[in-house]
Amino acid sequence: MVQVVFEKVSKAYGDTVAIPGLDLVIESGEFVSLLGPSGCGKSTTLRMLAGLEQPSSGSIRIGDRDVVNLAPAARDIAMVFQSYALYPHMTVAENICYPLKKRGVAKADRAIKLAEVAALLQLEPLLARKPGQLSGGQQQRVALGRALVREPSVFLLDEPLSNLDASLRAHMRAELIELHRRLGKTMVYVTHDQLEAMTMSSRIAVMRAGELQQFAPPDEIYNRPANVFVAGFIGTPAMALADGSLADGGGHLVVHVGPLAVALPYAAAARPDAVTVGIRPEDVLVGEGPWQAQVRLVEPTGYETIVALDAGGLALTARVPGSNALRVGETVAFDLRRERIHLFDKSDGRRWEPAGR
Known part of the structure; x- marks a missing residue:
């Protein structure tokens, strides 16, 4: 197991700066997801780590080696691509063993490693088949097997589940989590899917326009977003964000947002002149409370209902348990946590914390 370190890493394409200067430390054995919208620099970051892109400046270390000037094959990494990149004319067994054959590993030793990887990924019945005879999930397991057989220090995964349907993605997420638990290897995973990042990662690096916005465990990313971008990006449905102001309410802090004046159980210490107020759907309590809102949209999902509300011009979203009889246009009472x-x-x-929170 090795540590991966980006130090002041930048990447420019002509006059276009994709990564202005990235500092990131991935600890040994971590499962780290690079998460962000399209064009945020997450795939570029992974490709620089893999040696498929050359940084414009800075250093990238894998263990105690600066690998910026090393070829991909010399970096002790293995990469799994979105497209699987299997050889169509080779069998599953041949695809998995190809990296070992290329390195000159003896046939008997290749057979031993193949048996180990095939058992780990439940590929034994498929070894004689070719990629065209496999499902998407099976092809992804073969691509993982080809990476595993090399026994690298670091695994790099570039949106490997994006071509699978929803049920297969859920299954493969569980398999990857279990695989990481068994191997304990450092894994760096690129995704735009919040659910993948939140369920699989030790820590998540949220990126925007090539810059790191927050690097923290999933629960911290969700419950204590570092800034407005992270707050609005993480969570489905999204957090409601609105302009607001703060005032002293006789020793307590009062938040004014839309038509609401919300007393918070915190001291009114030094505070910014203006704030952005964020409210997650699960923190809007529909049915009872001091305020009223009009129902704008009702979206049943089976186990819960998503409700869009208009509270005097303040747009909120709420989660209501189970199927609900709310109707568009009706007025409901609500409260906030x-x-x-x-x-x-x-x-x-940036996130602002009241005194005493």
């Missing part, structure tokens, strides 16, 4: 309201300094978008 005050201790769960998120506040961000309007001047720089």
Whole structure:
């Protein structure tokens, strides 16, 4: 197991700067997801680590080696691509063993490694088949097997599940989590799928326009987003974000947002002049409370209902358990979990914490 370190890494394509300067430390044995919207630099970051892109400046270390000037084959990494990249004319067994054959590993030793990997990924019945005879999930397992057989220090996975349907993605997520648990190897995973990142990762690196916005465990990313971008990007349905202001309410902090004045159980210490207020759907309590809102949209999902509300011009989203008889156009009472309201300094978008929180 090895540590992976990006230090002041930048990448430019002509006059276009994709990565302005990335500092990131991935600890040995971690499963780290690079998460962000399209064009945020996550795949470029992975490709620089793999040696498929050359950084414009900075250093990348795998263990105690700076690998910037090393060829991909010399970096002790294995990469699994979105497209699987299997050789169509080779059998499953041949595809898995190809990296070993290329390195000159003896046939008997290749057979031993093949048996180990095939058992781990439950590929034994498929070894004589060719990729065209496999499902998407089976092809993905073969691609993983080809990476595993090399016994690399670091696994790199570039959106490997994006071509699978929803049920297969869920199954493969579980397999990857179990695989990481068994191997304990460092894994770096690129995805735009929040669910994948939240369920699989030790830590998540949220990126935007080539810059790291937050690097933390999934629960911290969700419950304590570092800035407005992370708050709005993480969570489905998305957090409601609205302009607000703060005032002293006789020793307590009062948040003014839309028509609401919400007293928080915190001291009113030094505070920003203006804030962005964030409220997650699960923190909007429909049915009872001091405020009223009009139902704008009702979306039953089976186990819960997503409800869009208009509270005097303030747009909120709520999660209501189970199937619900709410109707578009009706007026409902609601309350908020005050201790769960998120506040961000309007001047720089960063999270702001009241005294005592």
